[in-house]
Amino acid sequence: MNQDPFPPESTTPAAPLDEAALLVKARAVFADKEQERGTPEAPAQEGFLALARAGKEVWNTWRKAYPEPTADFSGVNFEGTAAIDFSGFYFAGSHGNKTERDIVFCVDFSRCHFGGEARFVGAQFGKIASFNNAIFSHGANFTKSQFSGVAQFKNVQFKDWANFDGVQFGIHAIFVGARFHWVASFKGSQFGDVASFDGVQFGELASFDGAQFCHQANFLGTQFGDGASFAGAQFGDGARFCGAQFGKGASFEAWNLTRIQQTWERRMGTQEAHQRDEYANAQGLRSDAFNNISFRGVQFEG
Numbered sequence: 464m465n466q467d468p469f470p471p472e473s474t475t476p477a478a479p480l481d482e483a484a485l486l487v488k489a490r491a492v493f494a495d496k497e498q499e500r501g502t503p504e505a506p507a508q509e510g511f512l513a514l515a516r517a518g519k520e521v522w523n524t525w526r527k528a529y530p531e532p533t534a535d536f537s538g539v540n541f542e543g544t545a546a547i548d549f550s551g552f553y554f555a556g557s558h559g560n561k562t563e564r565d566i567v568f569c570v571d572f573s574r575c576h577f578g579g580e581a582r583f584v585g586a587q588f589g590k591i592a593s594f595n596n597a598i599f600s601h602g603a604n605f606t607k608s609q610f611s612g613v614a615q616f617k618n619v620q621f622k623d624w625a626n627f628d629g630v631q632f633g634i635h636a637i638f639v640g641a642r643f644h645w646v647a648s649f650k651g652s653q654f655g656d657v658a659s660f661d662g663v664q665f666g667e668l669a670s671f672d673g674a675q676f677c678h679q680a681n682f683l684g685t686q687f688g689d690g691a692s693f694a695g696a697q698f699g700d701g702a703r704f705c706g707a708q709f710g711k712g713a714s715f716e717a718w719n720l721t722r723i724q725q726t727w728e729r730r731m732g733t734q735e736a737h738q739r740d741e742y743a744n745a746q747g748l749r750s751d752a753f754n755n756i757s758f759r760g761v762q763f764e765g
Contacts, residue, residue, distance in 0.1 A: 482524055485520055485521055485524035486524050486525070486528055488517060488521050489503065489514060489517070489521050489522075489524055489525035489528070490503050492510065492513045492514055492517060492521075493506070493510060493513075496513075500513055503525065503528075503529055504529055504531075504532070505532060506532060508535050508536065508537075508539070511534050511535055511536060512536070512539065512547075515536075515547050515549070515552070516547060519549075519550070519551045519552050519553075522552055522553070523551075523552065523553040526553050526554070526555075527553070533569050533570070533571060534554055534569075534570040534571065535571050536570070536571060536572050536575060537571045537572065537573045537574055537575070537593075538573070538574045538575065539572075539575050539576075540575070540576045540578070541575060541576065541577045541578060541579075541581070542576065542577075542578030542579070542600075543578060543579075545578075546577075546578065546579050548582045549581075549582060549583045549586055550582045550583060550584035550585055550586065550604075551584070551585050551586065552583070552586045552587070553586075553587050554569075554570040554586065554587060554588045554589055554592065555587050555588060555589030555590075555611060569589055569590060569591035569592060569593070570588060570589070570591075570592050570593070571593045572592075572593060572594045572597055573593045573594065573595040573596055573597060573615075574595070574596045574597060575594070575597045575598070576597070576598045576600070577597070577598065577599045577600060577601070577603070578600050578601070579600075579601050579602075580601050580602040580603075580604060581599050581601075581602065581603045581604065582604050583603075583604065583605045583608050584604055584605070584606045584607060584608065585606070585607050585608060586605070586608045586609075587608070587609045587611075588608065588609065588610045588611065588612075588614065589611055589612060590611060590612030590613065590633075591612055591613050591615070592610055592612075592613070592614050592615065593615040594614075594615060594616045594619055595615050595616070595617040595618060595619070596617065596618050596619065597616075597619050597620075598619070598620045598622070599619070599620065599621045599622060599623065599625065600622050600623065601622070601623045602623050602624050602625070602626070603621055603623075603624070603625040603626065604626045605625075605626065605627045605630055606626050606627070606628050606629055606630070607628070607629040607630065608627075608630050608631075609630070609631045609633075610630070610631065610632050610633050610636070611633045612633045612634050612635075613633070613634055613635045613637065614632055614633070614635070614636045614637065615637050616636075616637060616638045616641050617637055617638070617639050617640055617641070618639075618640040618641060619638070619641045619642075620641075620642050620644070621641065621642065621643045621644060621645075621647065622644045622645075623644065623645055624645055624646040624647075624648075625643055625646070625647045625648070626648050627647075627648060627649045627652055628648050628649065628650045628651055628652065629650070629651045629652060630649070630652045630653070631652070631653045632652065632653065632654045632655055632658065633655045634655050634656050634657070635655070635656060635657045635658075635659070636654050636655070636657070636658045636659065637659045638658075638659060638660050638663055639659050639660070639661045639662055639663070640661075640662045640663070641660075641663050641664075642663070642664045643663070643664065643665045643666050643669065644666045645666045645667055645668075646666065646667060646668045646670075647665055647666070647668070647669045647670070648668075648670045649669075649670065649671045649674050650670055650671070650672045650673055650674065651672070651673045651674065652671075652674045652675070653674070653675045653677070654674065654675065654676045654677060654680065655677055655678070656677065656678045656679070657678060657679045657680075657681070658676055658679070658680045658681065659681045660680075660681060660682045660685050661681050661682070661683040661684060661685065662683070662684050662685065663682075663685045663686070664685075664686045665685070665686060665687045665688050665691065666688050667688050667689065667690055668688065668690035668691075668692075669687055669688065669690065669691045669692070670690075670691075670692045671692065671693045671696050672692050672693065672694045672695055672696065673694070673695045673696065674693070674696045674697070675696070675697045676696070676697065676698045676699055676702065677699045678699045678700045679699075679700055679701055679702075679703075680698060680701070680702040680703070681702075681703050682702070682703065682704045682707050683703055683704070683705050683706055683707070684705075684706040684707065685704070685707045685708075686707070686708045687707065687708065687709045687710055688710045689710035689711050690710070691709055691710070
């Protein structure tokens with residue numbers, strides 16, 4: 464019987480490396496390259512990049528073994544072949560014998576330029592994660608990522624779509640001054656103590672459907688395009704939209720915006736259009752805000 468000269472390749476996946484073997488690979492990244500990359504205990508930026516390019520298993524193993532260093536990617540241009548898929552990366556570190564108060568684990572992506580789709584799906588961030596002044600030229604995918612502390616996205620440019628669906632934000636989510644040129648989706652996201660979207664410019668669509676704001680939500684002076692949706696969103700202590708501007712396609716059918724507005728609705732019930740307009744003006748909103756903006760199914764607690 465003739466043997467097939469081209470037998471099919473095995474579909475059995477290779478056995479995953481154990482933690483010890485992965486740690487050896489992580490340390491090997493720095494072997495004979497300390498001047499350029501630093502050491503496993505104190506990597507230079509080139510060392511962080513080399514670890515990231517080695518894959519999430521190597522990165523995560525290194526991070527748990529060396530939780531102290533701030534992962535510095537600031538100012539890096541992730542375009543073309545320089546792109547890295549950060550999905551599933553563990554940036555927070557492992558505390559080991561130290562408590563949460565002993566170390567501030569953080570990662571710095573400030574001023575980075577992401578040329579293709581930036582992928583952070585399911586990534587875990589520590590107390591401080593900075594993307595301030597970064598530019599996302601194409602898609603930004605943070606689906607189901609977790610920020611345990613402060614997430615900084617000040618003055619970020621999202622020039623294409625941005626997906627933050629199912630993200631868990633910790634103490635403070637800061638998007639002050641950010642600009643979303645097209646679609647921004649925060650469906651089902653959970654915001655901790657404070658969510659700051661002051662001065663943000665949203666593009667064609669901004670969706671916060673099903674989002675949960677546990678405490679304070681700030682949208683002061685925020686500009687929404689023709690599609691703004693907060694269907695099924697839940698607000699805790701209050702939401703402030705003073706000075707916000709909404710496009711034609713947005714509406715607040717259930718127009719509770721803060722505890723004060725909730726009280727006003729409970730006391731006054733259904734009012735004539737001019738009374739609602741007067742109240743909108745008193746709150747610093749456009750006179751037609753309640754006609755153009757809708758929070759269908761919004762629930763306010765507290």
